[in-house]
Amino acid sequence: MSSKLLIVDDERLIRWSVEQTLAKGGYEVSTASTGEAALAAVREDPPDLVLLDLRLPDIDGLQVLRQIKELSPHIQVLVMTAYADVGTAVEAMKLTAYDYLPKPIDFENLAVTIRNALEASQLKRKVQLLSEKHLYPYHFDRIVGTSRAIQEVIAVARKVAQSEAATVLIQGESGTGKDLLAKAIHYESARAEEPFMEIACTAMPETLLESELFGHERGAFTDAKTQKRGLFEVAQGGTIFLDEIGDMSGGLQAKLLRVLEERRFRRVGGTKDVSVDVRVIGATNRDLRQAVDGGTFRKDLYYRLQVVTITLPPLRDRREDIPLLAGYFLEHFSREFKKRLPRLSLEAERLLVQYDWPGNVRELRNVIERAMILEDAGELLLAHLPPEIASRVSVVAQEKSGFHLPSTGVVLEEVERELVRQALELTGGNQSRAARLLGLTRDELRYRARKFGLWHRTEEERQGEESSPPHGGNSPDTPAEIQRNAVV
């Protein structure tokens, strides 16, 4: 892809001759004769490099330089100046101009100077991307969770990241971590040093989204005063993340399919194809299959996208991750609010685990953030949870007050056995969750389950059994065999 240059000079002859020289070098060149026009052009479609005359008729050149850097610090600026103005040129260098070209311009060396400046800016950009990556580490180890469901998702995503897969589809309810996963896939792939561009397909009208994605040529429509590169061009070599892809209009779906199939597209109003190498990650919280059946999503695009599909499970289907995530967000906000890290009270944790989290991890994060603001005694209590969660406490309390010691007495061990049995039943045999319901560690629960002959088969064991011949069905370990003792 050729670099874009903007030449700013009030002398027509200089603009013309510089443009001629550089266009021959394969650059895309545009020109401006005033400071205002230059800033408008930079705002509209940022070039890679600006050749800036310091003496302009309207705004002072240094002022223009300062504003260009404010608009987009990545733009490289070379200032042009007559010998008499060297002092100003030095001033310009202090304002992070890359270099200055004395006038009259040495056309023989112009192309080399431009190339060096562009290389320097690309290098700077790469270093910056790397340090951003360091600052915001979107890696798989930032995805918290030990549940089998999330670990399977991460395992698949790792493979996808390292593969050549050109398209990936991430499905999952809102707040399950689709954004986070898409970024981890990008930053752990060979594309990590190239851009990650993100756009929500719902947020804007079709025509605007189209020009955002594919760019437009100058004059393509009334407002298109200059040519503009779209996200597919900007993301060259990297990844483009199309959020809510299920909301894309039919016309754009067709255009997207063409890019995915041919790796080429046309800017709006353009006549020639632009080639791209971009990985497309689509995300949706809708059932795309249903959208296909309902006629709102193209079947061919769906098949193209779903080659690699990753489905993020809702949080209520991986409750064992809740205490971990809560702890992770507690740490996060204690750092952010510069507050001592509070303990999570057992009661609060239990309610968090039992709640159904319609907003998934995002909702949990918000609940912990709110609680961290309210909390002030080193412990996160029920009182710090929002009403929709805390109100469940009455249910729990009622159940608790239901424990009455009968006047005839009980055998404590039998009560214990019954409670362990109920906990395993309630959680479908999930030992970690059952343990939490009883305020035990997983090992303590396993010990009791074994002691009482309540051994619940794990999912692996169950799956293993399905593929091997049944063994009589009389195992004393199966829950069906456990006698119900109505002790409480």
Ligand SMILES: Nc1ncnc2c1ncn2[C@@H]1O[C@H](COP(=O)(O)OP(=O)(O)O)[C@@H](O)[C@H]1O
């Ligand atoms: N497994 C996870 N570990 C840590 N943070 C997570 C996890 N899943 C989601 N989050 C966080 O929850 C919030 C919502 O996640 P996001 O990726 O935006 O969800 P989605 O795009 O599916 O709506 C973000 O702040 C994200 O960092």
Ligand SMILES: [Mg+2]
């Ligand atoms: Mg999202």
